[in-house]
Structures are given as structure tokens and as C-alpha cells.
Amino acid sequence: MSPSQTVPTANKPLKTLLLNPPSFENFDGGASSRWPATREIESYWYPVWLAYPAGLLEGSRLLDAPPHHVSAAETIEICKEYEFLVLFTSTVGWEGDQRLAEAIKAANPSIKVAFVGPPVTTSPDKALNECSALDFICRREFDYSVVEFAQGKPLSEILGISYKAHSATGSKVVHNPDRPQAEDLDAMPWATKIYKRDMDVTRYNVPFLLHPYIALYSTRGCPAQCTFCLWPQTLSGHAWRKRSTDDVAAELAWAKQNFPEVKEFFFDDDTFNIQKARTIELCEKLKPLNLTWSCTSRVTTDRDTLKAMKDAGCRLLIVGFESGDPQILKNIKKGATVERARAFAKDCNDLGLVVHGDFILGLPGETKESIQNTINFAKSLDVETIQVSIAHAYPGTEFFDYAEKNGFITNTDAMMDAGGHQMAHIEYPGLPKEYVLEMVHKFYDAYYFRPKAAFRVIWKAVVNRDVPRLYVEAKAFLKLRGERMKMVKDAKKLQGKTPDPLSAGA
Numbered sequence: 001m002s003p004s005q006t007v008p009t010a011n012k013p014l015k016t017l018l019l020n021p022p023s024f025e026n027f028d029g030g031a032s033s034r035w036p037a038t039r040e041i042e043s044y045w046y047p048v049w050l051a052y053p054a055g056l057l058e059g060s061r062l063l064d065a066p067p068h069h070v071s072a073a074e075t076i077e078i079c080k081e082y083e084f085l086v087l088f089t090s091t092v093g094w095e096g097d098q099r100l101a102e103a104i105k106a107a108n109p110s111i112k113v114a115f116v117g118p119p120v121t122t123s124p125d126k127a128l129n130e131c132s133a134l135d136f137i138c139r140r141e142f143d144y145s146v147v148e149f150a151q152g153k154p155l156s157e158i159l160g161i162s163y164k165a166h167s168a169t170g171s172k173v174v175h176n177p178d179r180p181q182a183e184d185l186d187a188m189p190w191a192t193k194i195y196k197r198d199m200d201v202t203r204y205n206v207p208f209l210l211h212p213y214i215a216l217y218s219t220r221g222c223p224a225q226c227t228f229c230l231w232p233q234t235l236s237g238h239a240w241r242k243r244s245t246d247d248v249a250a251e252l253a254w255a256k257q258n259f260p261e262v263k264e265f266f267f268d269d270d271t272f273n274i275q276k277a278r279t280i281e282l283c284e285k286l287k288p289l290n291l292t293w294s295c296t297s298r299v300t301t302d303r304d305t306l307k308a309m310k311d312a313g314c315r316l317l318i319v320g321f322e323s324g325d326p327q328i329l330k331n332i333k334k335g336a337t338v339e340r341a342r343a344f345a346k347d348c349n350d351l352g353l354v355v356h357g358d359f360i361l362g363l364p365g366e367t368k369e370s371i372q373n374t375i376n377f378a379k380s381l382d383v384e385t386i387q388v389s390i391a392h393a394y395p396g397t398e399f400f401d402y403a404e405k406n407g408f409i410t411n412t413d414a415m416m417d418a419g420g421h422q423m424a425h426i427e428y429p430g431l432p433k434e435y436v437l438e439m440v441h442k443f444y445d446a447y448y449f450r451p452k453a454a455f456r457v458i459w460k461a462v463v464n465r466d467v468p469r470l471y472v473e474a475k476a477f478l479k480l481r482g483e484r485m486k487m488v489k490d491a492k493k494l495q496g497k498t499p500d501p502l503s504a505g506a
Contacts (some may be wrong), residue, residue, distance in 0.1 A: 012059060013059065013150035013151045014083040014084040014150040015084065016053075016059070016086060016146070016150050017078065017084070017086070018047075018050040018051075018054045018063070018086045018088075019050075019063050019086065019087045020063070020064045020065060021072075021087055021096075021097050022065040022066060022072045022075055022100070023093045034270075043207060044064075044066060044204050044205060045204070045268065046195070046216075047064050048191050048215060048216060048217055049088065049116075050062050050088055051191035052189060053147050055189025055190070055193060057146075061082075062197075068203055075104070076103050079111060082108075084112045084114070084149070085112070085114070086146045087101060087114070087115050088115075088116050089115050090117055090118065090119065091118060091415070098130060098131040098133070101113050105133040112149070113134055113135050114137060114149065115131070116138045116146070118396055120138070120162075121138075121139045121235065123395065124139060124173065125173050134164075135163065136155055136162065136163035137161065137162050139179075140179070140181075140234070140235055141160070141182055141236065143188070144179070145159065145160045145161050145179060155174075156174075159180075160177075160178055161176050162175045181220075181221070181237055182220070182241070185242065186243055186244050190216075190251045190254065190255075191216050192216060192251055193254075195214065195259075196259070201261070202261070207385070208316065208354075208356045208385045209264055209316070210263035210264035210292065212262050213263065213265065214255060214259060214265050215265075215267075215268040216267065216268065217269050218267050218282070219271070219272065220269075220270075221239045221270060222236065222270035222271045222274075223239075224238075224333075225238070225335065226335075227332045227333050227397060228332055228398075230397060233396055233397045240274065242275075245282040245285050246285065248286075249286060252265060252286065252291060253289055256289060264292045265292070265294075266293065266294050266295065267294070269296055271298060273296075273298075273305055273309065276302065279309065280304075283311065284308075286312045291313045292315050293312075293313055294314065294315050294316035294318070295317060296317070297318065298319070298320070298335075299319060299321065299336045299340050299344040299345075300336055300340060302347075306347055306351055309353070314353060315353070317348065317353055317354070317355050317356070318358065319344070319357055319383075320358045321377075321381070322358065322360050323373075324374040324376065324378065325365070325366075325370035325373045325374060325377075327365055331363065332363050332399070338377065341377075345381045345382075348383075354384045355381075355384055356387070357378060357383040357387075358387050359378060359386060360389050361388065361389070361391065361436050361439055362390055362391030362433075362436045364402060366431060367431060368435070371443075374443075375446050375447070378447055379446065382453070384456065385457070388443045389422060390437065391426055391436075393408075393409060393425070408428055411425055423437065424437045
């Protein structure tokens with residue numbers, strides 16, 4: 001059989017496994033996360049992207065290996081039962097995913113293998129030339145591309161894929177024309193039905209969400225132009241497409257009935273509430289369901305929209321504040337200001353909406369002074385919880401192009417440590433990467449070791465009966481903190497110098 005042909009049996013599609021692969025221990029990446037890494041605290045997002053083709057293919061299975069603690073050896077054994085493997089890869093997990101695919105192919109030589117995800121979108125030739133196990137890769141959205149292959153369409157006729165064509169004179173990489181983005185999102189299957197079929201929802205934990213929770217999308221794409229953000233630039237695109245509010249409400253009603261143990265539903269859209277009229281319309285249809293739900297949000301959301309969300313059962317917003325330095329916000333094209341962020345946080349507090357704030361250190365223009373500005377800014381906002389990340393320049397993003405052009409990337413392969421945790425790999429003049437790593441933990445210390453913030457975390461755990469969960473998370477965080485601080489200390493010794501630490505507690 002040539003690599004451009006597939007032969008489904010008895011008019012059924014190829015038996016397909018959609019895989020979020022095993023990787024580093026407790027790794028949350030690939031189909032699950034816009035920011036793939038092993039977290040400070042063990043946590044997992046849902047592989048929503050893989051759920052759609054899984055729902056479109058009869059006889060398929062979605063295997064989310066990391067949260068279900070399925071090992072590489074077990075995955076290889078499972079793949080012996082399938083004819084077609086779709087693996088969602090990430091920049092951080094690429095080398096391990098390649099080795100896994102080759103081992104799967106060795107154990108089951110007849111299986112067809114396709115990779116999907118940002119790395120193969122940005123570097124399809126590299127992927128196909130490096131990984132001998134690949135039959136093809138999908139660029140950007142892949143729902144219908146993998147379905148068409150499983151249903152027997154020749155590779156040469158499938159839009160949005162790249163593959164190697166072989167001839168007597170050799171082989172060459174072929175890039176088929178791009179596939180138009182999916183517009184009719186109501187035609188997609190409900191991700192929650194695949195969760196019910198294939199996954200254990202109690203395995204998914206995010207520290208600031210109620211447990212267990214379920215995540216789903218109500219839209220695709222993000223019109224914002226943030227230079228560092230991975231998925232809009234490499235997967236979902238900037239065109240904002242939405243499901244009908246009736247379809248979203250119907251799925252939530254079904255999920256509430258079929259997952260009585262779930263305490264919270266999370267809209268993991270790139271930008272859930274960017275359109276006021278649509279958000280308010282959806283809230284009117286969610287309100288009768290009496291659900292607890294949370295979502296992503298931009299600080300540009302106005303008070304009326306926030307109130308409608310709160311009245312409809314919204315509990316928490318994940319908000320990318322990113323930086324407290326006005327110039328950095330301009331540099332990354334955030335489309336927001338420090339002043340607007342303060343007003344937004346006040347509105348949320350007044351309305352009783354909980355905010356989880358995301359911040360990033362090491363963005364373009366970062367200095368020791370701007371890091372202190374961001375720490376002070378975060379403390380002044382005083383949101384419920386925060387996450388502090390290290391800026392990663394992923395290939396395919398405007399941030400990567402900027403950092404590469406200016407020689408700021410110290411080592412593309414140094415995005416993570418041996419355990420998959422984030423490491424600083426960008427260094428600006430006067431701002432050593434070890435300093436940025438050190439300041440991540442000083443940021444956390446300055447924020448959470450305030451009596452008010454510490455009491456709030458403990459009190460919430462008591463109220464939600466989550467004290468054992470808090471203990472496990474605190475223990476994991478402090479362990480990683482100690483390991484990273486030792487790493488910073490060792491690096492300083494090797495350099496023979498010690499950067500003057502900024503007073504994070506000011």
C-alpha cells in the first residue's frame with residue numbers, strides 16, 4: 001500500500017487512537033495546554049482539541065496519558081490494537097514524542113502515524129525529516145484532516161497536511177494547500193461526550209478551580225495580537241468563531257446531568273467574553289441551569305458584562321495581566337493598560353468574582369526595575385491567586401522572531417529542566433536568565449507570604465473542604481522551589497558573580 005492510500009475496512013474508518021502522549025512525569029502539555037510544562041503543582045488541563053475528531057470517528061479512542069498516568073510502555077502496547085495514531089505534540093515534548101512514535105511503529109509496523117500541534121505547523125519539513133515514523137502531519141486545525149484520512153481519502157487530496165512523497169528517484173516533502181478554518185462549530189461533536197466515554201474526570205486538577213472540574217470551548221480563535229501567545233499564532237488563528245449560545249447551553253445541560261460529581265465547568269476559550277452581546281446572551285441561557293462556571297477573560301471586559309456573568313453563575317476568571325510595566329504591555333501588543341487592569345480588578349472584587357491572575361517575567365523590554373513594578377502591581381491588585389511564568393519564545397510566535405533576530409535566545413533546547421519544568425531561555429542585556437528564574441520564586445514569596453494572602457488561601461481550603469489538597473500542593477510547590485533556588489545558587493557560583501537581588505518584598 002502506498003503512503004498516499006488508506007483502506008478502511010467494511011466502510012468503517014481506520015481504528016483511530018487520538019493521543020496526548022506520556023512525557024515528563026506530571027507533564028501538562030500538547031493538546032492540554034497553551035503553555036506546555038510540568039507545573040509547580042501537579043495539574044492538568046483537558047485535551048479538548050483531540051476530543052473533536054475523536055467524536056467524529058466511529059470506533060476511536062482518546063487517550064490522555066499524563067493525568068491517567070499511562071506509561072510509554074503501556075501506550076505502545078495499546079497502540080498495537082489500532083490502525084491510525086494521531087499524536088498531539090509540543091515544542092517541549094517533541095524529542096520524546098518522536099522517540100515514542102518510532103517505538104510504536106516498531107511494535108506495530110502497519111499503523112499510520114500523524115502528528116498535530118504547533119511544532120509541526122511551524123516546521124513541517126523538520127518534523128517529517130527528523131521522525132521516520134510519521135506518515136503525515138497536520139498544519140493548524142486538524143479536525144477534518146485526520147477524519148478524512150481515517151475515512152480513506154488519499155493524502156494528495158487532503159487539505160492542510162504535509163507528507164513525504166516517495167518515487168524511484170527519492171522522496172520529497174509535499175505541502176498540500178491550507179485548509180480553511182472550521183466555521184460551523186455547532187457541527188462539531190460535544191467534547192464532554194468524549195470525556196464521558198474515554199476519560200476519568202476526577203484525574204483533572206487545577207489548583208484554583210473546584211475539583212473535579214470539566215473544561216470545554218464555546219469559541220475558537222483570538223483576535224488579540226499578543227506577541228507571545230502560542231495557539232492563536234500556530235493553531236486556532238486570530239479569526240474569532242463562535243458556537244451558538246443554544247448549542248453551548250445544551251451541552252452544559254447534558255454535562256450537568258451526566259457528571260453529577262463535577263463542581264465547576266470551565267470555558268477554556270482563548271478569549272471567552274470578548275464580545276459583550278454574545279456573552280450576555282449566553283449568560284441568559286446558562287442562568288436557568290444553576291451551574292458554577294469559570295472562564296478566561298481580558299481586562300477590557302466592562303462591568304455590565306461581568307455582572308451578567310456573575311448573575312449566571314460565574315465564579316472565577318483567569319486573567320492574563322502579564323506585566324505591571326506599561327512599556328512591556330505595549331511591547332507585547334497586549335491591547336490593555338495598567339489603569340484598565342486596575343479598574344477591571346476593582347469591578348470583579350465589587351461584584352464578588354474571584355480572579356486568578358497570570359503574570360510573565362522575561363518579556364521583551366524586561367529589566368530588574370520592571371520586574372519589581374510587576375510584583376508591586378500584582379500586590380496592589382490583590383487577586384485571589386496568581387501564577388508566575390517564565391517567558392518562553394515558542395517557534396511560530398512574533399516573540400520568537402524578535403528574540404531570535406536580536407540574539408536573546410540562549411538555548412532553544414533549554415526551555416525546561418529534566419522534569420519538564422519551565423526554565424529561562426531568554427537573556428537580555430543586564431538581565432541574566434538565572435536572575436529571572438530566581439525572581440519567579442521571589443514573586444511568589446512576596447505575594448503569598450503576606451498575612452492577608454496566606455490567610456485567604458487557607459480559609460478557602462477550609463471552606464471548600466480542600467485542606468488535604470492544599471497540603472499536597474504546598475508540599476509540591478516548596479519542593480520545586482527549593483530545587484530551583486539551588487539551581488540558581490549553583491549557576492551564580494559557576495559565573496563567579498552574584499547579581500544584586502531586588503527586594504521583592506518591598
